[in-house]
Amino acid sequence: MAVNLHAPSAADLHAVPGVRIGVAMAGIRKADRKDLVVFALDEGTVAAGVFTRNRFCAAPVQLCREHLTAGAGIRALVVNTGNANAGTGADGLVRARRSCDTAARLLGLRPQQVLPFSTGVILETLPIDRLEAGLPAAVAALRPDAWLDAAEGIMTTDTVLKAASRQLSIGGRTVTVTGIAKGAGMIRPDMATMLGFVATDAVIGQAALDALVREAADGSFNCITVDGDTSTNDSFVLMATQRAGHARIDTLDSAQGRALRDAVVAVSAQLAQAIVRDGEGATKFITVRVEGGRDIAECRRVAYAIAHSPLVKTAFFASDPNLGRILAAVGYAGIADLDQGLIDLYLDDVHVASQGGRHPRYEEAQGQRVMKQSEITVRVLLHRGNASSTVWTCDLSHDYVSINADYRS
Amino acid sequence: MAVNLHAPSAADLHAVPGVRIGVAMAGIRKADRKDLVVFALDEGTVAAGVFTRNRFCAAPVQLCREHLTAGAGIRALVVNTGNANAGTGADGLVRARRSCDTAARLLGLRPQQVLPFSTGVILETLPIDRLEAGLPAAVAALRPDAWLDAAEGIMTTDTVLKAASRQLSIGGRTVTVTGIAKGAGMIRPDMATMLGFVATDAVIGQAALDALVREAADGSFNCITVDGDTSTNDSFVLMATQRAGHARIDTLDSAQGRALRDAVVAVSAQLAQAIVRDGEGATKFITVRVEGGRDIAECRRVAYAIAHSPLVKTAFFASDPNLGRILAAVGYAGIADLDQGLIDLYLDDVHVASQGGRHPRYEEAQGQRVMKQSEITVRVLLHRGNASSTVWTCDLSHDYVSINADYRS
Structure with a gap:
């Protein structure tokens, strides 16, 4: 496990x-x-x-x-x-x-x-x-x-x-x-x-x-x-x-x-x-790094929004490069004046999104390759300052639900 | 479903x-x-x-x-x-x-x-x-x-x-x-x-x-x-x-x-x-009502902390009266001066916790009975004001993970 x-x-x-x-x-x-x-x-x-x-x-x-x-x-x-x-x-x-x-x-x-x-x-x-x-x-x-x-x-x-x-x-x-x-x-x-x-x-x-x-x-x-x-x-x-x-x-x-x-x-x-x-049900170890924020606090907010999203976590579990979910989490992290037109998203070395949209040379097969790994780094560039922050998390699997639901059965 | x-x-x-x-x-x-x-x-x-x-x-x-x-x-x-x-x-x-x-x-x-x-x-x-x-x-x-x-x-x-x-x-x-x-x-x-x-x-x-x-x-x-x-x-x-x-x-x-x-x-x-x-994978409909807050905003924060907690949601899925998880969510909802010694927790008509601890007459069988229902109301009394707020949510099941993980397979 x-x-x-x-x-x-x-x-x-x-x-x-x-x-x-x-x-x-x-x-x-x-x-x-x-x-x-x-x-x-x-x-x-x-x-x-x-x-x-x-x-x-x-x-x-x-x-x-x-x-x-x-x-x-x-x-x-x-x-x-x-x-x-x-x-x-x-x-x-x-x-x-x-x-x-x-x-x-x-x-x-x-x-x-x-x-x-x-x-x-x-x-x-x-x-x-x-x-x-x-x-x-x-x-x-x-x-x-x-x-x-x-x-x-x-x-x-x-x-x-x-x-x-x-x-x-x-x-x-x-x-x-x-x-x-x-x-x-x-x-x-x-x-x-x-x-x-x-x-x-x-x-x-x-x-x-x-x-x-x-x-x-x-x-x-x-x-x-x-x-x-x-x-x-x-x-x-x-x-x-x-x-x-x-x-x-x-x-x-x-x-x-x-x-x-x-x-x-x-x-x-x-x-x-x-x-x-060793997270409950974990099958992947995910590093979320957010760079280019105005301060560390807002970088942490964005990183935790990604790391807490059940939809992002289930996508990692499925090795599914459904990466719009990551952008959505960036968007609702609570930075009121965030400009979505500036955002870059990388999955390891793969440039997934630039200027808030799909990178023109990004192909699904690249995302698929990285998502299959047991260790993955998500990197988001906010382009609004010089602060950065890193959070470590895991995926959300069937076993997470089993471990937390079935203990009395 | x-x-x-x-x-x-x-x-x-x-x-x-x-x-x-x-x-x-x-x-x-x-x-x-x-x-x-x-x-x-x-x-x-x-x-x-x-x-x-x-x-x-x-x-x-x-x-x-x-x-x-x-x-x-x-x-x-x-x-x-x-x-x-x-x-x-x-x-x-x-x-x-x-x-x-x-x-x-x-x-x-x-x-x-x-x-x-x-x-x-x-x-x-x-x-x-x-x-x-x-x-x-x-x-x-x-x-x-x-x-x-x-x-x-x-x-x-x-x-x-x-x-x-x-x-x-x-x-x-x-x-x-x-x-x-x-x-x-x-x-x-x-x-x-x-x-x-x-x-x-x-x-x-x-x-x-x-x-x-x-x-x-x-x-x-x-x-x-x-x-x-x-x-x-x-x-x-x-x-x-x-x-x-x-x-x-x-x-x-x-x-x-x-x-x-x-x-x-x-x-x-x-x-x-x-x-x-009709929530993805939902098996239960949960009403979370928070009363006695200083303002609606803090009642909503507490209600959403409960409603978003994967641990609370998996407990509902399992019909498991593991209700300390609800108190924990109340505690981390972000009210800095919350006095845990004032909190009441009800599950429908069952008085689970009073003064921040297990109610003396609460018995697990009571919680078990309510948790088995398909519709459940969680009621939290903060005893610090007159505001209240209600949030509706569902449980977190294996099917939620399946629906969100397996769509390309």
Whole structure:
């Protein structure tokens, strides 16, 4: 199912000094599957996060925001699958707090030092007793080289586990960046949403890390869509354990800051693209690039209009060069003064439309050739400015409907 | 396929004095099907229209706007299926003008008195020679009682023809309102888009008719969505032949103005709902009502977020009361200061969520019972104001993907 995506092996994933991971089976929704992951972080770790903008955000997202601003120093993450603890009102918040309390007690921390994450069915009560009963096993299992297990432990409708790792040299020291993610559709009945956790042993200050997590999200998880449904639980957390021994990075504008940024963005983008490659029912990986806009915001609007169009997505599924659908999406993206007479459309290297009409030398066979590929780039030139933006998405197939319609049958 | 929708019989459709209709087979895309419709309107007819806001609008839409503002008096409409004449650049405009020129010559009119409409595949050249060759037959066929033929002649992926008619009394005179529409998906490969034509013999001034066409569109075609793709060709035209013999209506605020408005809105809403009932692959007709918003605009944003969500739509298809997906859509509809702790959600008479969480007495069996129906109302209470809005939509099924993916196979 997944488009050109294979799980890494344990040997590909470098441990991050200062990070230990424990995975357990807590039976939160189903028996005999890894569904509870604990990250334990060495003292001195700095953490930063970005979260869903959905106003109906889940209880753990609300607690994450609270604990990150409390300033007690984040020392642990608790992640469960099988239940999103979203749409659960005040009771959901009580249960999320209990997961932090219990993890803190087991690890000798304060509750504000724990970040909770949930993913799964919305509008159902989190079975906190089962989660708490599973925590001792997860804590007992803590070890540095469990990244692959953790990637498996946060999967929901994912068909391939998602992890990425790389190393770089900063000030003569080896620095590691390793991360995992989950996600396949934005929300999903007995499962749900996108989670991303990236850790590094780099030495970096809080302000620079806050900037880095936003840059990394903007260059990765904020550039993808499967079905356009913004989840209640989306979370992306970046942790820096400060163990690598180089001089502290306080700005991303230094050479060392840029080097670290490039590595973190690359790992994050690899994880984000893996989510799209494993999109529910995906058979194609589509890059939508919009150039020549007045600003990045309008380029993103056009790119997302194309990437969200069910008609464009079904055309990709069918390998059907029905490319007027792309122009129609450009037209309704919400740019009030767009001049359709300026638009160019390319499908990979094929010039499909120019000046808003069919390119005189475009032939259907060219479009057909590109549409058959498993990876395709759509490029739209607006010719009204110098900004550009890129979004990654997948097609809309029969399997998308099956996956999202048939889960109780 | 269509949800509780049946074609009217010819006897149900009252002729409108002052309107004659001719239908022909022009072979524009396929042979042996009605694909060309001409409306001929008596002198003195007043016309008004609303059109797609897509910036990539089709050539005929551009000409309609031009001719409606020219003030020469609209006397004819020419409608073809099989080709949308959209994404066709300057050449498309030349061809659309030729269709008006030829129709005007055959009918003894000026070209500015003709409105052209096209529906069908985008990004392909309109075969204007075939359209022009078919016009004499359509003109020769003109007669007052051809509304059913016209409804058939503008169909594309529609499985049921769409027409509605009613009569009312104004000032002791019988007034007729009759209309046809087409549409099933917003855009569609070898066919496309939504068209609506409503005629009345009422006596009404231009300014009041301009207001009426907007009110009618806002209460009908602007309240529906199948897949969220705004077409390049959407057009809705209201024609008043002034033949009914009552005193002229110059404002919709009079008793007679309100009576006419109610009839026109009712006919338009019936046509609009027929489009949703015949939505590509539709198995359910869904009414989404959002109440308690600060203004209508934010209610519409929330309603459309629900109605466009592929995850909500696939849940309806599966009769799966996976209603957290609806709350998630409410949350990402773009109301920045929405308080999730205030939200109520009803499915028909079932109180699903209150204060942003699962209602204490809600049981899955209740949701299951409603989800199995072919017609369902989703009601969301925001509790932040007094505005409300309603949107009609359908579910997202395997057949939607098939219809939109497989047309060339």
